[in-house]
Amino acid sequence: xxxxxxxxxxxxxxxxxxxxxxxxxxxxxxxxxxxxxxxxxxxxxxxxxxxxxxxxxxxxxxxxxxxxxxxxxxxxxxxxxxxxxxxxxxxxxxxxxxxxxxxxxxxxxxxxxxxxxxxxxxxxxxxxxxxxxxxxxxxxxxxxxxxxxxxxxxxxxxxxxxxxxxxxxxxxxxxxxxxxxxxxxxxxxxxxxxxxxxxxxxxxxxxxxxxxxxxxxxxxxxxxxxxxxxxxxxxxxxxxxxxxxxxxxxxxxxxxxxxxxxxxxxxxxxxxxxxxxxxxxxxxxxxxxxxxxxxxxxxxxxxxxxxxxxxxxxxxxxxxxxxxxxxxxxxxxxxxxxxxxxxxxxxxxxxxxxxxxxxxxxxxxxxxxxxxxxxxxxxxxxxxxxxxxxxxxxxxxxxxxxxxxxxxx
DNA sequence: AATCCACAGGAAGCCCGGGAAC
DNA sequence: GTTCCCGGGCTTCCTGTGGATT
Numbered sequence: 001x002x003x004x005x006x007x008x009x010x011x012x013x014x015x016x017x018x019x020x021x022x023x024x025x026x027x028x029x030x031x032x033x034x035x036x037x038x039x040x041x042x043x044x045x046x047x048x049x050x051x052x053x054x055x056x057x058x059x060x061x062x063x064x065x066x067x068x069x070x071x072x073x074x075x076x077x078x079x080x081x082x083x084x085x086x087x088x089x090x091x092x093x094x095x096x097x098x099x100x101x102x103x104x105x106x107x108x109x110x111x112x113x114x115x116x117x118x119x120x121x122x123x124x125x126x127x128x129x130x131x132x133x134x135x136x137x138x139x140x141x142x143x144x145x146x147x148x149x150x151x152x153x154x155x156x157x158x159x160x161x162x163x164x165x166x167x168x169x170x171x172x173x174x175x176x177x178x179x180x181x182x183x184x185x186x187x188x189x190x191x192x193x194x195x196x197x198x199x200x201x202x203x204x205x206x207x208x209x210x211x212x213x214x215x216x217x218x219x220x221x222x223x224x225x226x227x228x229x230x231x232x233x234x235x236x237x238x239x240x241x242x243x244x245x246x247x248x249x250x251x252x253x254x255x256x257x258x259x260x261x262x263x264x265x266x267x268x269x270x271x272x273x274x275x276x277x278x279x280x281x282x283x284x285x286x287x288x289x290x291x292x293x294x295x296x297x298x299x300x301x302x303x304x305x306x307x308x309x310x311x312x313x314x315x316x317x318x319x320x321x322x323x324x325x326x327x328x329x330x331x332x333x334x335x336x337x338x339x340x341x342x343x344x345x346x347x348x349x350x351x352x353x354x355x356x357x358x359x360x361x362x363x364x365x366x367x368x369x370x371x372x373x374x375x376x377x378x379x380x381x382x383x384x385x386x387x388x389x390x391x392x393x394x395x396x397x398x399x400x401x402x403x404x405x406x407x408x409x
Numbered sequence: 410a411a412t413c414c415a416c417a418g419g420a421a422g423c424c425c426g427g428g429a430a431c
Numbered sequence: 432g433t434t435c436c437c438g439g440g441c442t443t444c445c446t447g448t449g450g451a452t453t
Binding site: 117118119120121122125319320321341342345346349361363364365366367368369370371 | 412413414415416417418427428429430
Binding site for chain 1: 443453
């Protein structure tokens with residue numbers, strides 16, 4: 001028994017230190033992002049001499065290194081600031097995780113050591129407190145707003161950003177510099193021009209990594225993460241290639257490599273091979289889906305089961321109206337009040353975005369315009385994820401009655 | 410060219426719970 | 432306690448629309 005723990009703790013036959021493959025791990029260098037680091041560094045450098053810096057937007061898809069570059073540069077900057085004895089405060093907020101304007105500003109306040117309640121205050125009041133804190137510290141405050149697009153889209157209201165850009169105007173002493181990070185390249189399009197002109201003073205674009213670049217990144221980390229001679233080069237290349245296919249996502253690549261290693265380890269192999277990578281790909285996807293499913297609220301679950309049952313009972317893909325009918329039926333069977341079709345339409349879109357179903361708008365001309373809907377995951381994964389849900393599991397086998405609204409095409 | 414289906418999806422507003430301030 | 436604010440989920444009402452059919 002001791003030996004097992006010993007092996008796992010020390011990394012075992014396969015790993016030397018698997019933490020290096022986590023995507024929140026900060027490596028000593030970031031290959032293929034030298035240019036962005038330099039640019040960001042030169043934009044932020046004036047902070048060291050107490051000058052205001054330009055605000056900046058960084059664009060790029062997930063896993064292209066935006067977040068880590070921002071953190072990397074801020075880290076370095078703070079170290080330098082300490083050397084020079086300058087006060088530079090930094091704060092990193094993920095807007096999607098924070099969720100609302102309120103919580104973003106509250107986080108910023110806390111970043112300055114200002115304690116604020118996590119709800120209850122008027123947003124304006126929060127801004128006042130932020131301003132006060134800034135004023136009294138009289139420091140440079142560099143703020144990273146990650147996934148900033150999530151915030152603006154959800155609230156359809158960029159007053160937060162607008163207020164942030166204006167905060168410097170009524171301030172002497174301290175100031176705030178904003179680094180906005182967005183996954184969405186068209187983010188700019190629905191932004192107030194006033195905000196854009198002040199926040200988008202500088203732009204930084206992160207292109208997806210190519211397969212070769214991913215290979216370099218993986219190789220650098222793998223050398224320290226794995227025991228020598230364990231990792232097969234073909235497996236490494238496959239990880240890079242698969243992740244490159246997924247819009248050059250380094251996060252995905254690292255996940256694949258780590259999980260492949262874990263699979264190899266569990267099957268007591270001495271090497272990590274291509275087949276392990278392929279298994280890892282399945283597992284990563286499976287885990288992702290299961291996690292999404294298990295956090296689905298009641299009506300989305302019923303809805304998903306409706307789509308699933310409808311699909312298994314006949315061949316063609318379903319449309320919104322049919323799905324809604326089945327959904328009502330299931331609600332009736334479970335004695336749950338059903339939601340309106342408008343709401344269901346919205347829920348369907350949410351499921352689509354999560355990749356659980358595929359929905360696309362089609363027109364049948366005379367016979368109307370609707371969404372064609374197909375299940376995007378394996379039915380057994382859904383069944384097993386909902387198997388523990390007493391409220392819903394009885395609906396899993398419930399076959400829909402004959403439907404009225406079928407059109408012949 | 411006009412019609413018309415079966416919805417899509419925007420806008421506004423309601424209701425609720427949670428929490429702060431007074 | 433009362434009053435205010437915020438956000439989330441939802442409904443109601445609405446206008447818009449691609450293309451087969453008339």
